[in-house]
Amino acid sequence: MAQDQAxxxxxxFTEAEAAAQFDELEALRQERDELRDKFMRALADAENSRxxxxxxxxxxxxxxxxxxxxxxxxxxxxxxxxxxxxxxxxRQNSAALIEGVELTLRELTSVMTRHGVxxxxxxxxxxxxxxxxxxxxxxxVPGTKxxxxxxxxxxxxxxxxxxxxxxxxxVSSTTGAAN
Numbered sequence: 001m002a003q004d005q006a007x008x009x010x011x012x013f014t015e016a017e018a019a020a021q022f023d024e025l026e027a028l029r030q031e032r033d034e035l036r037d038k039f040m041r042a043l044a045d046a047e048n049s050r051x052x053x054x055x056x057x058x059x060x061x062x063x064x065x066x067x068x069x070x071x072x073x074x075x076x077x078x079x080x081x082x083x084x085x086x087x088x089x090x091r092q093n094s095a096a097l098i099e100g101v102e103l104t105l106r107e108l109t110s111v112m113t114r115h116g117v118x119x120x121x122x123x124x125x126x127x128x129x130x131x132x133x134x135x136x137x138x139x140x141v142p143g144t145k146x147x148x149x150x151x152x153x154x155x156x157x158x159x160x161x162x163x164x165x166x167x168x169x170x171v172s173s174t175t176g177a178a179n
Contacts, residue, residue: 069117
């Protein structure tokens, strides 16, 4: 017989040795499972962080100019007021000035539109929408229904889908039906 061959006594483990090796194997399996769970959680966290960073970047690109846009709204309002303040009798004499103000207003509107700023322009008779309008006053007006817009003081504006400024309106408080 060759000396390389193991005898049954060499191969056999004692019951205590087998139990110890089984316990060690179970401990290694448990450690492997815990490490796999930690790895999967870290992978999910990294993916969530990447998605959150992408979303934040897109929002910063899209809505980062909201402060500037909000600061430009009074300029828009003042150009409108300037055009409305000129009496009809003086329009002929001030035609060049009025044309300049109109061109400036059109250019401002064009730039704002190009950057996602769109006006909210309610009409008299539209229903008041608290998501888009700010009621500046209520008054009973014959021939209107409660909640109808009776006067538009300033336009509102959206930056893409977010409200920059609500339209400022007067609202009817009449409780009777319209004629």
